[in-house]
Amino acid sequence: MNPGAFVSGWAGYAPLFPRLSRVLDFIVPFVDADEPELARRLGAGGRVLVAWSTGAHMVLRLRAELFPRFEKVVLVAPFVAFCDYVPREPVLTMRQAVAAQGPGRTVRAFHRSCGLRGELPEAPVDHGPALARGLDYLLTSRALLAAGEDGARVRVVHGAGDRVLPLDASAHVAGLLSGSWRSLVDAGHHVPEDILLGILHEETGCGAFQPRG
Numbered sequence: 001m002n003p004g005a006f007v008s009g010w011a012g013y014a015p016l017f018p019r020l021s022r023v024l025d026f027i028v029p030f031v032d033a034d035e036p037e038l039a040r041r042l043g044a045g046g047r048v049l050v051a052w053s054t055g056a057h058m059v060l061r062l063r064a065e066l067f068p069r070f071e072k073v074v075l076v077a078p079f080v081a082f083c084d085y086v087p088r089e090p091v092l093t094m095r096q097a098v099a100a101q102g103p104g105r106t107v108r109a110f111h112r113s114c115g116l117r118g119e120l121p122e123a124p125v126d127h128g129p130a131l132a133r134g135l136d137y138l139l140t141s142r143a144l145l146a147a148g149e150d151g152a153r154v155r156v157v158h159g160a161g162d163r164v165l166p167l168d169a170s171a172h173v174a175g176l177l178s179g180s181w182r183s184l185v186d187a188g189h190h191v192p193e194d195i196l197l198g199i200l201h202e203e204t205g206c207g208a209f210q211p212r213g
Contacts, residue, residue: 003208004046004070007038007055009077009189010134011107013121017193020050020200023208029054030134031127035061045069048204050196052076053165053189054134060143060173072203073154076191077162079169080176081142086165088139095135103128113164115188151177155203157196159187 005025006017012028014021025041027033033041039062042049049070051059056078059066067073079085097106103123111120123131154177158170167184174182185195200209 002044002046003206004048004050005042007042007049007051007059009053009055010138011103011110011123011127011131012052012055013123015121016116016190017196019193020196024048024050027055029058030130030137034133038062039065042066042069046071047206048072048074048200050074050076050200051078052191053078054082054138057082057138057141057143060145061141063143063149067150067153071153074157074196074199074203075154075170075173076157076196077159077165077170077189078156078173079165080145080172082138082165085169091135091139095132095139098128098132098135103131107131110164111190114190115159115161115163116190145173145176147176148178149176151180154180155199156180156182157191157199158182158184159189159191160184161187162189164189 003023006020007027010029014026027041035058038058049066056075060078094106102125107123156170156174158167170182174180185191187195194211197209197211201211
């Protein structure tokens with residue numbers, strides 16, 4: 001069976017998840033696919049669908065179509081509507097900076113807010129328009145979830161030290177998805193790959209996700 005897919009977050013480039021981006025179909029929102037294209041790319045389903053932050057929100061909006069196509073769904077730092085939990089002004093400031101200066105400095109600052117350190121991927125200049133569209137999307141988009149929706153195949157993961165998105169955002173999602181399981185992990189907004197590999201191996205038993213010994 002197809003191992004599945006990873007729908008990353010805003011500016012969540014593959015070097016942030018080097019092993020998972022090789023094992024799974026790795027998609028950066030708006031750089032690789034907007035919402036309709038994402039639905040098309042994920043249509044074949046697979047063993048597991050992992051989605052982080054903006055990607056998790058997009059998957060929630062497409063859940064009626066996507067959840068049944070995957071054996072397991074892991075949502076990392078999901079939210080119903082970003083600006084229910086984060087003030088609009090910083091997002092607008094990021095949007096203006098990307099438009100005026102290109103994405104480089106804004107993406108670097110965002111990655112630091114995610115808890116990332118060391119050598120990090122640079123956002124290509126020509127990704128500016130796509131990243132700006134992603135910020136516009138975060139300013140307006142909402143996933144319409146009702147209490148008691150089926151979440152039996154869903155695991156919700158959130159970094160306990162997240163400085164970007166409050167923990168209430170993922171608690172809200174987990175509370176609406178009946179049967180889902182929420183895990184808080186020792187991380188910021190970016191959950192390190194080794195932690196995710198452990199979760200995915202636990203959920204699927206697939207050797208491709210075996211954590212390093």
